[in-house]
Amino acid sequence: MPEGHTIHRLAQDYTAAFARTAVHTTSPQGKFTDAAALLNGTVLTTADAHGKHLFLGFGAAEDPTWVHIHLGLFGKVTFGPAPAPPPTDTVRLRLANDTAYVDLRGPTTCALITPPEKQAVHDRLGPDPLRPDADPAAAYRRISRSRTTVAALLMDQKVIAGVGNVYRAEVLFRHGIDPYRPGKDLTRAEWDAIWHDLTALMREGVRNNRIDTVRPEHTPEAMGRPPRVDDHGGEVYVYRRANQPCHLCGSPVRTADLAARNLFWCPACQRR
DNA sequence: TCCTTATGTACAA
DNA sequence: TGTACCTAAGGAC
Numbered sequence: 001m002p003e004g005h006t007i008h009r010l011a012q013d014y015t016a017a018f019a020r021t022a023v024h025t026t027s028p029q030g031k032f033t034d035a036a037a038l039l040n041g042t043v044l045t046t047a048d049a050h051g052k053h054l055f056l057g058f059g060a061a062e063d064p065t066w067v068h069i070h071l072g073l074f075g076k077v078t079f080g081p082a083p084a085p086p087p088t089d090t091v092r093l094r095l096a097n098d099t100a101y102v103d104l105r106g107p108t109t110c111a112l113i114t115p116p117e118k119q120a121v122h123d124r125l126g127p128d129p130l131r132p133d134a135d136p137a138a139a140y141r142r143i144s145r146s147r148t149t150v151a152a153l154l155m156d157q158k159v160i161a162g163v164g165n166v167y168r169a170e171v172l173f174r175h176g177i178d179p180y181r182p183g184k185d186l187t188r189a190e191w192d193a194i195w196h197d198l199t200a201l202m203r204e205g206v207r208n209n210r211i212d213t214v215r216p217e218h219t220p221e222a223m224g225r226p227p228r229v230d231d232h233g234g235e236v237y238v239y240r241r242a243n244q245p246c247h248l249c250g251s252p253v254r255t256a257d258l259a260a261r262n263l264f265w266c267p268a269c270q271r272r
Numbered sequence: 273t274c275c276t277t278a279t280g281t282a283c284a285a
Numbered sequence: 286t287g288t289a290c291c292t293a294a295g296g297a298c
Contacts (some may be wrong), residue, residue: 003280052281070280071279071280072281075280089283109281158279163277211279
């Protein structure tokens with residue numbers, strides 16, 4: 001379930017369960033065996049997240065050895081209390097200490113990197129609404145100069161880091177913006193509102209570990225509709241609601257392919 | 273038991 | 286633009 005909020009939550013959860021303790025590290029699947037042997041018995045010092053990238057720092061706080069993790073589309077992380085059960089053969093990396101264990105499966109990336117390599121990842125990512133140092137103006141400079149659709153720009157991690165297919169669909173709906181609008185036609189005021197909204201939505205996403213985007217006045221209870229929650233676990237306006245009536249105007253929600261991803265929007269509520 | 277699908281990205285052509 | 290990669294759940298048979 002990896003959009004940026006998931007990764008920031010994982011950084012918190014890894015820290016809560018393992019920071020300042022020596023960890024037993026293994027790679028039952030075998031693809032990270034040498035690195036796991038190198039890290040085994042060292043202390044998890046810190047965890048960091050930028051967009052959908054997670055970094056676990058082991059050893060000396062001034063100069064940690066970093067594990068770079070990207071979940072991709074399928075990656076999953078599961079935590080549990082000690083004693084850890086026998087791992088299944090798809091576990092890429094298991095951390096275990098006296099009180100807890102955590103299994104990583106199916107990541108696109110799980111690699112040891114140096115501090116300069118970590119910096120290079122930060123350098124190629126755009127501002128992340130969940131990071132305090134983020135500069136939304138840097139994102140707007142790229143958006144306002146681009147003929148690319150705002151839907152594609154929101155998914156471009158060099159422009160803004162951490163937004164995925166759910167937040168993209170939902171934030172464009174919440175601001176009444178057609179996904180096919182060219183970036184250069186987005187006003188500064190519209191961008192500021194989107195950024196501000198993403199910051200709040202994603203912070204709530206970290207807190208609840210799920211994506212909820214429906215305003216209180218539009219919840220099923222408030223509108224006298226039957227309760228409904230998407231498979232991903234949250235309450236949304238348009239994501240994965242193709243051909244169902246828009247919660248606000250009743251028009252059928254539209255869907256289309258955009259750069260090999262599913263796009264969802266309300267053609268009546270969202271304006272070019 | 274097979275097929276499809278998914279909140280992602282990188283690289284080849 | 287297409288394809289490869291990684292996993293697991295759900296639905297069709």
